[in-house]
Amino acid sequence: xxxxxxxxxxFGLAAVVDLLSLxxxxxxxxxxxxxxxxxxxxxxxxxRRAPRLLMAALxxxxxxxxxxxSDAEPAFLAGMGCFAAGHVCYLVLFGRYGSRYAxxxxxxxxxxxxxxxxxxxxxxxxWPDLPADLRLPVAGYSLLLTAMAYRAAIRLxxxxxxxxxxxxxxxxxxxTGVADWPQPPAPDFWxxxxxxxxxxxxxxxxxxxxxxxxxxxxxxxxxxxx
Numbered sequence: 001x002x003x004x005x006x007x008x009x010x011f012g013l014a015a016v017v018d019l020l021s022l023x024x025x026x027x028x029x030x031x032x033x034x035x036x037x038x039x040x041x042x043x044x045x046x047x048r049r050a051p052r053l054l055m056a057a058l059x060x061x062x063x064x065x066x067x068x069x070s071d072a073e074p075a076f077l078a079g080m081g082c083f084a085a086g087h088v089c090y091l092v093l094f095g096r097y098g099s100r101y102a103x104x105x106x107x108x109x110x111x112x113x114x115x116x117x118x119x120x121x122x123x124x125x126x127w128p129d130l131p132a133d134l135r136l137p138v139a140g141y142s143l144l145l146t147a148m149a150y151r152a153a154i155r156l157x158x159x160x161x162x163x164x165x166x167x168x169x170x171x172x173x174x175x176t177g178v179a180d181w182p183q184p185p186a187p188d189f190w191x192x193x194x195x196x197x198x199x200x201x202x203x204x205x206x207x208x209x210x211x212x213x214x215x216x217x218x219x220x221x222x223x224x225x226x
Contacts, residue, residue, distance in 0.1 A: 004047040011040040015196045022189040030188075031069060037196060038062035041203055048207045053093035060086035061199055076178075077134075080141050083171075087148040090164075090202065094148075097210060098155025108154045119146040122172060129179035138175060145171055152202065156209045163201030170194035 014036040021029030042050075042058040060082045067079035103111070123139050130138055149168045153161030173191045177183055184190055 004044060007040055007044040007047065011037065011044060011200075014040055018196070019189060019193060022192055023186060034069065034192070035062065035066050038065060038199065041199060045203050045207065048211075050203070050207060051093060051097060051210070053089045053096070054203060054206055057086040057089035057093065058199065058203065060089065073134075077137060080137060084141050084144055087144045090148045091144075091151055093206065094151040094155040094160075097206070098151070100155070102157055103154050111150060111153050115146050115150045118168075119143065122175070126175055126179045126181075129181065130175075131178070134178065138178070141171075142175070152205075156206055158205070159201050159208065160205030163198045163203075163205055166194045166198035166201065170198055 014033045018030055018033035018037065021027070021033060038058050038061045042055055042062070045054055045058065064079040064082035064086070067075045067082060070076075119142060123142055126138065127135055145168055149161075149164030152164030170191050173183075173187060173194070177187060
């Protein structure tokens with residue numbers, strides 16, 4: 001078995017352990033498994049010749065994961081800052097390596113309208129229930145996250161776009177918890193499930209799109225060699 005598959009399997013195992021620990025209320029299992037997720041995914045991406053910006057986004061995600069293991073407000077703000085830095089990396093990555101013509105203009109316009117509407121509605125509804133000192137940070141972070149999700153959808157195809165949407169859903173669940181809104185059963189389980197899927201789809205979708213573009217060049221080079 002290749003090292004790439006071993007790392008992907010280890011990432012999957014860590015994800016299963018983390019989710020089962022959350023479902024069972026086993027905090028120690030979550031504390032051990034969660035910090036392993038992004039480093040394993042990043043190492044897998046390295047073996048797949050990932051751009052440095054993708055590596056940086058995943059490692060900033062790891063920083064956010066570790067910080068959010070604490071319930072203290074300073075750790076929450078620092079974790080949000082780490083994830084915000086990761087979204088900046090994703091935005092630059094999608095702008096540098098994505099295609100302007102990945103989706104038709106009409107679909108891109110509809111996606112822009114949908115994401116803008118979701119952003120305004122979410123911030124407006126959450127605003128009164130958020131702690132006063134978190135309102136502006138959450139609003140700014142939400143704008144950055146929505147921009148990342150939108151650019152993922154229009155620049156690098158279906159899987160990357162789905163990853164951005166799931167990241168938005170995961171963080172929306174966190175925000176509603178901070179605002180003390182009613183939560184689904186085992187909210188941490190759903191937050192991590194959507195987050196893990198989001199990061200995996202963002203990484204895998206990006207690498208899949210880049211590898212698809214490398215393939216024609218490799219084929220052409222092989223033809224020249226013959």
